[in-house]
Amino acid sequence: MSLLRGHFSMMLIVDAPTDQAAAQLETDLVQATEALGLVVTVRSIEDVHGSAEPGTPWMISVYGADQPGIVYRVTDLLARNNVNIVDVTTHVTEGDEAVYTMLIEASVPKDTDETLLSRSLANLAEELGVACTARPVDGTVL
Amino acid sequence: MAVRPVVRLPDLAIKKPSLPVGPLSGRHVALAADLVDTMRASPACVGLAAPQIGRHLRAFALDVSNHPKTSNHHGEFVMFDPVVVLADGEDLVREGCMSVPDFTGDVARPDHVVVEGLGLDGKQLRIETAGFEARALLHEIDHLDGLLFLDRVASPSDVFKRRVYR
Numbered sequence: 134m135s136l137l138r139g140h141f142s143m144m145l146i147v148d149a150p151t152d153q154a155a156a157q158l159e160t161d162l163v164q165a166t167e168a169l170g171l172v173v174t175v176r177s178i179e180d181v182h183g184s185a186e187p188g189t190p191w192m193i194s195v196y197g198a199d200q201p202g203i204v205y206r207v208t209d210l211l212a213r214n215n216v217n218i219v220d221v222t223t224h225v226t227e228g229d230e231a232v233y234t235m236l237i238e239a240s241v242p243k244d245t246d247e248t249l250l251s252r253s254l255a256n257l258a259e260e261l262g263v264a265c266t267a268r269p270v271d272g273t274v275l
Numbered sequence: 276m277a278v279r280p281v282v283r284l285p286d287l288a289i290k291k292p293s294l295p296v297g298p299l300s301g302r303h304v305a306l307a308a309d310l311v312d313t314m315r316a317s318p319a320c321v322g323l324a325a326p327q328i329g330r331h332l333r334a335f336a337l338d339v340s341n342h343p344k345t346s347n348h349h350g351e352f353v354m355f356d357p358v359v360v361l362a363d364g365e366d367l368v369r370e371g372c373m374s375v376p377d378f379t380g381d382v383a384r385p386d387h388v389v390v391e392g393l394g395l396d397g398k399q400l401r402i403e404t405a406g407f408e409a410r411a412l413l414h415e416i417d418h419l420d421g422l423l424f425l426d427r428v429a430s431p432s433d434v435f436k437r438r439v440y441r
Contacts (some may be wrong), residue, residue: 192428192429192430194425194426194428196284196285196425197284197285197287198285199285220430220431220432221431222431222432222434224377224378224434224436226377226436230285231285232284232285232375232377233285234378234425234434236425236428236430236431236433236434237431238430238431262287263287264287264290264423264425264426266422266425266426270429270430271429
């Protein structure tokens with residue numbers, strides 16, 4: 134669930150008993166939420182299994198002056214490096230000097246040149262005029 | 276000695292690493308006074324690093340004595356060119372920062388430290404501490420390396436936007 138500048142969005146993964154039930158669900162939801170003026174879509178998805186090879190968990194913090202393109206440029210760089218985004222949270226403050234914060238939990242493939250990845254992120258951050266810290270985090274589960 | 280404006284995000288000057296001070300001179304004494312005055316100007320502020328007032332020198336002021344979470348403490352002090360010589364243990368605590376006014380974050384840090392540097396008298400100052408004062412010390416030393424608590428959180432769910440109640 135997310136609330137960004139007064140706009141709300143929510144994404145759910147549900148188990149519907151049949152494909153027909155899924156189609157009916159969209160119709161029912163659209164009808165039920167008409168008064169709220171929401172956009173509602175329901176799509177069936179493939180049951181996706183996680184990648185066979187677990188990567189190294191990294192934490193990536195990006196923050197600075199709010200501007201268009203931060204999410205796109207950073208996630209595009211990560212995608213091109215086969216880095217899987219496990220979780221992402223963004224915040225933006227209000228006012229003339231809005232601060233944008235993007236926090237990414239990533240899974241970096243084991244064969245990645247980590248120095249090169251760090252440098253690419255640093256260069257991108259400089260180009261965008263934002264701060265970026267990217268580091269492996271301890272994935273130990275107790 | 277004066278209350279100086281505090282550098283805050285989105286101004287990225289706060290990310291620039293600070294330079295060693297070396298032997299102290301009159302201007303470092305003046306810097307110390309500015310750090311203490313600026314720290315005192317905000318009741319919730321328990322520490323302030325030089326880069327937070329736009330001076331990229333390795334210096335900070337600290338005073339956790341009035342904070343409810345404080346156990347042991349060393350009162351008010353200013354330290355130059357700090358070096359962490361020992362850090363062990365760990366605790367996870369929610370931190371705030373004058374330079375990141377809209378957010379707080381849960382940060383894991385060592386909870387017992389020994390830090391050495393120069394005191395205001397120009398002599399070696401050695402502080403061994405634990406708990407909240409240890410955390411505050413490490414938070415300020417991070418500032419000298421251009422690091423904010425946002426760079427230290429371990430997961431996206433560890434950052435919280437402050438609610439402003441109108």
